[in-house]
Amino acid sequence: MREEPVVYINGKPFVVRHIERPYKNMLEYKRIDRETVEGMEASLKEDILTEAKRYKGAIMVIHEAEDGQILYSCERVDAGSIRTPLEVYKRLEADGFPIKYARVPITDGKALKSSDFDTLTSNIASAASDTAFVFNCQMGNGRTTTGTVIACLVKLRINSGRPIKVLHGTTYIAYPIVDDERRTYSSEQRAEEVRELDDRVFGIDDFLLLWKITRLFDNGVESREALDAVIDRCSDIQNIREAVLQYRKVFNRQNYEPRVRSAAFNRGTEYLERYFRLIAFAAYLGKETLDGSFKKWLHHQKPEVLQAMKKWRSALFFYRT
Numbered sequence: 001m002r003e004e005p006v007v008y009i010n011g012k013p014f015v016v017r018h019i020e021r022p023y024k025n026m027l028e029y030k031r032i033d034r035e036t037v038e039g040m041e042a043s044l045k046e047d048i049l050t051e052a053k054r055y056k057g058a059i060m061v062i063h064e065a066e067d068g069q070i071l072y073s074c075e076r077v078d079a080g081s082i083r084t085p086l087e088v089y090k091r092l093e094a095d096g097f098p099i100k101y102a103r104v105p106i107t108d109g110k111a112l113k114s115s116d117f118d119t120l121t122s123n124i125a126s127a128a129s130d131t132a133f134v135f136n137c138q139m140g141n142g143r144t145t146t147g148t149v150i151a152c153l154v155k156l157r158i159n160s161g162r163p164i165k166v167l168h169g170t171t172y173i174a175y176p177i178v179d180d181e182r183r184t185y186s187s188e189q190r191a192e193e194v195r196e197l198d199d200r201v202f203g204i205d206d207f208l209l210l211w212k213i214t215r216l217f218d219n220g221v222e223s224r225e226a227l228d229a230v231i232d233r234c235s236d237i238q239n240i241r242e243a244v245l246q247y248r249k250v251f252n253r254q255n256y257e258p259r260v261r262s263a264a265f266n267r268g269t270e271y272l273e274r275y276f277r278l279i280a281f282a283a284y285l286g287k288e289t290l291d292g293s294f295k296k297w298l299h300h301q302k303p304e305v306l307q308a309m310k311k312w313r314s315a316l317f318f319y320r321t
Helices: 034-054 085-094 114-125 142-160 163-167 187-198 208-214 220-233 240-251 258-285 294-301 303-318
Strands: 006-009 012-015 058-064 070-076
Touching: 006 034, 006 085, 034 058, 034 085, 114 142, 114 258, 114 294, 142 220, 142 240, 142 258, 208 220, 208 258, 208 303, 220 240, 220 258, 240 258, 258 294, 258 303, 294 303
Parallel strands: none
Antiparallel strands: 006 012, 058 070
16 A cells, blocks of 8 residues: 555665655655556666666665664665566466455555545455455555555455444444534533533544534444444554544644644644545445445535535544534
């Protein structure tokens, strides 16, 4: 699920970095497709070989030591020592390994496109029932976890009929959904509720507008409950809900530098949108029949959902009520 172009040099993976900023991705390619990123990797391979010809078959690379130190070294290269990820997996297949390579490039920290859900669903649904799925990105954190959650939802639909069945036989406790549109408050009741909220840790359910979005789906409540159960099962590296709250916490630290708070806001809203799209995907899988793609369903049958998401995106991150 990595968007950044990667090449393997003498069996080790490398990416392009600015020499003064080796830990930061150079560019965000903003929702490119598989063909584009694989074309970039093929071009990068040719550029490396061209560069090596100028220096007697060697190129300068940077390694990161276990303690985080940057080490410069030269690598001897030729056409056989440089491979793109596609070439690596084709070689494994040719050697007889039962493996299939799929590339769904996602921008780091961004929400998935609707078509990305369909691409992942197609790959998962077309595999044999005993297939093991392995997801990876740059750090094995956000995109990897999201891919794992999507795979679990799709397999639950395939194996059980509807993903809400994940709740059967578990100790998972569903979140209470409050119908705030029908609820009325006196000023004293509202003040008391605010005090109660302030006395505990802010949680994902304190985003009341998120509850409104959930209820835009006929099966939104149970679909979100199923999604949250899956997220909790797949949270060894990252919990998507908790990531939203962590970025919000950083944003609210007034003593932090503006650039840090701004970065936390941008990343937090993207993660919140990612969570919202997962709710929508769970609701799609929870339908009685799946007629058409997730993208077609969301964009043509549920346009009000996308409109609401666009309208409320920043407010979801800022406000409790």
